[in-house]
Amino acid sequence: MTTFKDSHTSTGNGHHKLSIAEILETVADGDIPLRFTAYDGSAAGPENAEYGLTLKSPRGTTYLATAPGDLGMARAYVSGDLEATGVHPGDPYEILRVMGDDLHFRRPSALTLASITRSLGWDLLRPIAPPPQEALPRWRRLAEGLRHSKSRDAEVIHHHYDVSNTFYEHVLGPSMTYTCAAYEAEDQSLEDAQENKYRLVFDKLGLKPGDRLLDIGCGWGSMVRFAARRGVKVIGVTLSAEQAAWAQKAIADEGLSDLAEVRHSDYRDIAETGFDAVSSIGLTEHIGVHNYPAYFGFIQSKLRDGGRLLNHCITRPDNRHQARAGGFIDRYVFPDGELTGSGRIITEIQNIGLEVRHEENLREHYALTLKAWCQNLVDNWDACVAEVGEGTARVWGLYMAGSRLGFERNVVQLHQVLAVKLGPKGQAEVPLRPWWKG
Known part of the structure; x- marks a missing residue:
């Protein structure tokens, strides 16, 4: 129950004015598993709870009230109006786990909503500008071009990846x-x-010295350099100018410029053909589900007969849910990002004529990866905040910790799909059994 009963007041017309903590108790379905305190002096939940939330300002209330769900929580948290206690802002995993497992809400009745509205007052229910880290809503992004046009894809990639190479060095x-x-x-x-991941991709693709690899969405060029060190000729492509500049310098520093290059370009502008292999590691999430036929058709056109594709991407655990991401992910992390099930990806690869030879789910591996990234963010918190600001650092801690939980709970998965472009008489040019170490 609420701790500070003296914070209860009357609205002047006989109606009881609820405190912030009482509002939480009203909409909570069951016990509140953490300690909640608010700027009006009210509190709820067990006093000895290991984890807690502190609502520090009326602005935070407005964020929560005007965008219920993950988007409102993210706005309040990123702005610093909602603080989590018992966890580091670089890794709020434990409090997200408790909230996800044990904090549930019920749909309030019309009478309850009216009481909450009267208690908060209209001033707190007027929408306000979101934190500066938030991207425009989907309908307002039309000014940047149609969804997944070249110009709009370039803009959303810039939003996510051109944060700061130094920041990514700290986290990754x-x-x-x-x-x-x-x-x-x-x-x-x-x-x-x-x-080990790059070795796995390299081996699945069956690459050997003298082969030609196209790495689409190559990031900072790690796959490009891994393959080039082993004698493969590689072209990498990224829409991020900062990634391309970092990657080209790393290639030169390793003395790999005769074998490798990273272009700041849309993958659709790659003119070369006849590649022995194409790797697509973490790009399919960005291109839009309705663009899969064109995307995989493009890849097929770049492969020689017998050439292989390795597609590595985040997926949903089924093929029924809508592809669009939730509010927080869409506005703060991957604008225009879309996820679908591995079945849809395999279907589209098969429909354009590539033969799928193998697929596997690395879901638990991504949870471990995110755990490690969060630890890096915690270890380098001060340097990260100095580089990008506390709000952006909070976005990344929240996103990575929440994603870790999502992979652990099978909300999302990570699938690798290996496919081959058959020769005119069905030749696959692959060994009879899997030829790589798992």
Whole structure:
């Protein structure tokens, strides 16, 4: 029950004015598993709870009230109006776990909503500008071009990836890899697991010295350099100018410029053909489900007969849900991002004529990867805040911790799909059984 009963007042017309904590208790379905305190002096939940939330200002109330759900919570948290206690802002995983497992809400009746509205007052219910880290809503992004046009894709990639190379170095570690690692054991280091992921992709594609690889959405060029070190000729492509500049310098520093290059370009502008392999690691999430036929058709056109595709991307656990991401992910992390099930991805790959030879789910591996990234953010918190500001650092902590929970709970998955472009008489040019170490 609410601690500070003296915070209860009358609205002057006989109606009881609810405190902030009482409003929470009114909409909560069951016990509140954490300690909640508010700027009006009210509190709810067990006093000895390990984790807690503190609502620090009326602005935070407005964010929560005008955008119920994850978007409102994110706005209040990113702005600093909602503080989590018992966790570090670089890794709020534990409080998200408690909230996800044990904090439930019920739909309030019309009478309850009226009481809440009277208690808050109209001033707190007028929408206000969101934190500056938030992207425009989907309908307002039309000024940047149609969804998944070249111009709009470039803008949303800029929003997410051109944060700061230095910031990413702190969070991702030396591998500069912003995709799921492949762990051989839970206690393997992040760097070793990322190296293992690139080895897995390389081996599945059957690459050897002298082969030609196209890496679409190459990020900071880690797959490009991994393959080039082994004698493969590689073209990487990214829409992020900062990624491309970082990658080209890394290629030059390793003496790989005769084998590798990273272009700041849309993948659709790649003119070369006849590649032995195409890797697409963490890009399919960005291109839009309705563009899958064109995307995989483009890849097919770039492969020689017998050439292979390795598609590595986040998916939903089924093929029924809508593809669009939720409010927080769409506004703060991946504008225009879309996820679907691995079945839809496999279907589209097959429909354009590539033969799927193998697929696997690395869901638990991504949870481990995100855990490691969060630890890097915690360890380098002060430097990250100095680089990008506390609001943006909070976005990343919230996003990565929440995503870790999502992979653990099977809300999302990570699938690798291996496919081959058959020859004119159905030749696949692959061994009879899987030829790589798992």
